[in-house]
Amino acid sequence: MKKNILFVISNDNIGGPQKSLLALLERLDYTLFNIDVMILNPSGNLKELFPKEVNVLKADKLLTAFTMPSDSIFYTLGVFLKELKIRQFILALKAMFNYKIKKRPMNQERQKFWVENSKHLEQSDKNYDFAFGILGLSTYYVVDCVNAEKKYHWIRSDSRMLNRDVGIENYYFKKIDGALSVSQECESIFNDMYPYMNGRTKVFYNYLPLSFYDSFSDNTVLSKDSINLITVARLDPLKGLDLAIKACKLLVDKGYEIKWYVLGDGKGRKEIEKMIEEYSLQEVMILFGFKLNTLQYIKQTDIFVHPSRAEGKSNAVDEAKYAGVPIVVTNYPTVKEQIDNEYNGLIAQFDEVDLSNKIERLIKDKELAKTLGQNSINEQNEVVDPNSFLCSL
Structure with missing residues (x-):
């Protein structure tokens, strides 16, 4: 029986993490897996390059707004008003005030907003064997909204440099089954920050999307x-x-x-x-x-x-x-x-x-x-x- 796998990625702008995902999808055997990809902020072009076997799940406007994309904050506020989400509108304004005026890290404001409001999001109606969160709040979405037998965080960088609220990270990482890391050094840094992840983190190196370049x-x-x-x-x-x-x-x-x-x-x-x-x-x-x-x-x-x-x-x-x-x-x-x-x-x-x-x-x-x-x-x-x-x- 095929395994159902979900990859959740914060956006589909074509950067390094997106290229790595594309290269991975090109190498999968689709007789073994049913693959869904959820894009939380579907504003780029990556989805057009996926293999035809990949089922792209496009986030609705409200879900995208809950992730508070830094390049479309006015869009976010507009969505909350249109959907009559007044509490979320006020909290988003507060987050922007904290970021712009109080100079607090936007990543942390985004995390706090998600924690306070994610209970209002709809649950995925599909069951998966594996679900992977890649970038941004993707892992939080996997934990809060996805039904999966196993849930994984994908470590893409030096976790010390992300300037995130470690307390909130701990809350979510304690709920996942494991993590994949793009390098041994990133794995070591991640495990030093979150010692309970020792033994649950595996290294999985990036691929280069060679057929993508040829196209x-x-x-x-x-x-x-x-x-x-x-x-x-x-x-x-x-x-x-x-x-x-x-x-x-x-x-x-x-x-x-x-x-x-x-x-x-x-x-x-x-x-x-x-x-x-x-x-x-x-x-x-x-x-x-x-x-x-x-x-x-x-x-x-x-x-x-x-x-x-x-x-x-x-x-x-x-x-x-x-x-x-x-x-x-x-x-x-x-x-x-x-x-x-x-x-x-x-x-x-x-x-x-x-x-x-x-x-x-x-x-x-x-x-x-x-x-x-x-x-x-x-x-x-x-x-x-x-x-x-x-x-x-």
Whole structure:
């Protein structure tokens, strides 16, 4: 008999976690599983790329409003008014006041709102063997609203960096059957924070959605008249684009003819554009915006730079390793699970001088750059069969 599995994800914008889910869905044997995907904030395009066997459950407007998406707070308030949810309208206003005026973390305000109001949400009318929560309040939805034999949280990042209310997290994590982690380091951090999860957390590495990349190639060709660097990241302070801009300026001042392409978008775009202008790098540091086929661009560059301050297990770094492009990363806590310094990449400290020095080293030492890239290709991990893994849970 087929197993019924539900994946719940906070949104279907195409970022790293969404690509990983897509890659997993591409590898599943649909003679073994019936797969549903619930998207709490269905405003993106990911659902159009799922295999035809996947049943997409679209959240209604009220459920989406209960998650309080940060990019559509006025929409949220409008939904509450239209549905005559006056109490929720007032509590949402209070959460926004606490965030905007009192400078309290929005993640925590969102958690508190959910705890106070989730009892008003409808229960899922389907029974599942497994249900997985991915990102945001997805695990909370799984715990509160889903009937499943086993419920799992999916650890996508360094849990210390999420700035969430640990008391509320504890309340929910004590109600789940286990957790999956994208890396051993993320598993260790998570278990240190929530010791009762020891023995109930398993590592399940990301896949790259290769068939997805094949479907979305374009004709963009990067100029070969300069040294091409690339960063693939959400435009967010955690991703370290400020370090990249400062490092770029140091390299330009030394006379290097470089183009530094940045693939990604986000709420920090205006600040980054302003900083690029302040450093007079408009012709050097190019914000390409969001691109579906990031791998296509990575393959055309000379050096991949990942200046992040926090990661789980970076999809972008895995893409660069797959492409055999030499890598420079910053020394965020989980980096050593993907990069062995001096073997398949160079690890820089969190300052623009060391970051620029590591990049300069690869510009000067072509043999080292070639060796790092080849080592990445040679060490491609054996892929775990997801069908066997899910059946073993």
